[in-house]
Amino acid sequence: MDWLTKPQIAEFTKRYPSIDALLASDDYYALKQDVPRLVSIRVARIDETLLYFHGDYLNGKRSYMTREDEKWIGTKIERIFVHGSDHEIIGSTSSKERGADGRSVVRVKDILGKNPGLVRYIVVLSRSAWYRYGRDLSGPKRFGKLASVEKRIVIYRAPSKMKGGMEALLKRTRLDKNVVLSTHELLDGIARNDSEYKGVNNILDTLARRFTDAVYNKGLRSRIDRSEKRGMSGTFSGVKMLSFVTAGRVMITLSRAGKELTFIAAEDGDPRMGVQGLRGTVGEVRAMVDEVARIFETELSAYNAMRDDESVSIF
Numbered sequence: 155m156d157w158l159t160k161p162q163i164a165e166f167t168k169r170y171p172s173i174d175a176l177l178a179s180d181d182y183y184a185l186k187q188d189v190p191r192l193v194s195i196r197v198a199r200i201d202e203t204l205l206y207f208h209g210d211y212l213n214g215k216r217s218y219m220t221r222e223d224e225k226w227i228g229t230k231i232e233r234i235f236v237h238g239s240d241h242e243i244i245g246s247t248s249s250k251e252r253g254a255d256g257r258s259v260v261r262v263k264d265i266l267g268k269n270p271g272l273v274r275y276i277v278v279l280s281r282s283a284w285y286r287y288g289r290d291l292s293g294p295k296r297f298g299k300l301a302s303v304e305k306r307i308v309i310y311r312a313p314s315k316m317k318g319g320m321e322a323l324l325k326r327t328r329l330d331k332n333v334v335l336s337t338h339e340l341l342d343g344i345a346r347n348d349s350e351y352k353g354v355n356n357i358l359d360t361l362a363r364r365f366t367d368a369v370y371n372k373g374l375r376s377r378i379d380r381s382e383k384r385g386m387s388g389t390f391s392g393v394k395m396l397s398f399v400t401a402g403r404v405m406i407t408l409s410r411a412g413k414e415l416t417f418i419a420a421e422d423g424d425p426r427m428g429v430q431g432l433r434g435t436v437g438e439v440r441a442m443v444d445e446v447a448r449i450f451e452t453e454l455s456a457y458n459a460m461r462d463d464e465s466v467s468i469f
Contacts (some may be wrong), residue, residue, distance in 0.1 A: 163393045166195045170309055172241040172364040176279050177305060190302045200276055200320070202327040205263040207234070207278070208247065219282075227297060235277045244272065253265040263324065270320040273296045275314050280306040290375040330354050330436050357436055358429045361443045362417055366427045368447035370406070370417075373457035375425060378404060384392055385466025388459040390446045396466050405430060405468065408442040415439040 158166075177193060189223045214446075219228045221356050236245035243267035266273055282305075286298035313323050327333065329350045344353025378386060386397045396407045399421055406427070407416040413434030417427040432439055450456045 157194055163193055163195070166309075169276065170237075170241065170277075172235075172237055172243065173277060173307060173309070174426070176235070176307065189300050189398075192302060192304045194305075195307045195309065197311060198310045200273075200312055200323065202323065202332045204276065204310055205324070205327050206261050206329060206333050206336060206339075208261050221284075225287060226284050227287055228282050228283045228300065230280065232278065232280045234262055234265065234274055235279070236262075237265065237275050237277065238272050241274070242324065263327070266320065266324075270324055273320050275312060276310040278308045278310070306462070309418075319434050320324075330357055332435050332437060334435055336433050340432065354436060357440075361415070361440060362427045362429050363384045364447060365406075365417055365443050366419075366425060370419070370427060371425055372450050372456070373451070374406075374460065375404075377457040377460050381462055383462040383464060385463045386460045387463040387466055388448050390456065390459060393445050394443045395446065395460065396463070397460065397466055398466050400468065407431075408439070408446060410438075410442055413438045413442070415442060 163177070167177075173195070179190060215384055219230060220226060221228070234247045235243050237243045244267045246391060247265060274315070281303070283303050284301045286301055312320050317323075329335075330353055335354065340351060340354065344355055374397075378399065384399050388395050392410055394409045396409070398405050402421045403418055404421050405416055405418050407414055409415075414432060415429070416431040418430040419427040
């Protein structure tokens with residue numbers, strides 16, 4: 155992480171004056187105890203994936219984390235602020251209702267205001283405070299002396315008017331098409347009973363059935379069973395396939411250009427597969443399944459491209 159110097163921070167606050175107050179907020183104890191306050195700031199563009207982002211604000215309880223062999227304990231909070239043409243805040247997650255578990259249930263696209271065209275930029279603030287462990291590692295005294303405060307700010311600028319601005323971005327954004335998803339985000343959305351995420355999960359179930367019928371049951375399962383190694387790998391028209399057998403389970407991962415989709419099934423018995431993990435848009439992971447399925451449907455011995463690979467691991 156490249157922490158900024160005071161002159162570098164000043165350059166950002168000249169261009170985005172509203173972040174000056176965000177940098178000063180919640181730092182009373184850091185100033186009082188004279189501990190390091192570390193800041194990083196970067197600028198990006200608002201895209202489809204950001205519109206579905208929601209911060210990990212835990213209704214005052216915050217999230218806890220450890221590092222460096224548990225010699226440190228930290229708290230983390232994330233907030234999202236939508237800024238208008240005059241740098242004023244026109245929306246934020248802290249102004250919305252929370253779920254029963256304390257999590258923010260709003261997405262960025264829900265706090266854009268009545269006129270998204272007025273949005274100039276969106277700020278995502280992540281604040282971490284690190285303490286030395288106290289004497290009681292499990293009780294309220296586990297927080298020792300405050301050691302540092304870290305603030306990571308990402309300023310997302312609105313799409314240019316030449317590309318249609320925020321209105322065009324909102325119209326073309328679809329969770330089931332062009333929003334980059336991770337396993338954590340999908341499970342989190344399903345747990346919140348979000349109908350859009352549940353719809354994506356149904357699509358992934360369909361992909362798992364297609365992969366089972368067109369690939370796994372068309373020679374791949376037998377090829378894996380015959381191998382004396384836990385791991386195997388192969389490439390199918392640019393799609394890398396890895397398989398790994400452990401603890402009575404078979405995991406198969408498809409990957410291409412940094413996108414991944416992992417299926418899982420019982421090693422014996424019922425061959426039906428389910429989705430274990432993903433990273434990418436629904437369109438990207440569907441394209442990988444379709445490509446591999448096409449090869450297995452047109453080439454009778456496609457499974458022979460899978461070879462024993464001791465480098466394959468779940469770790």
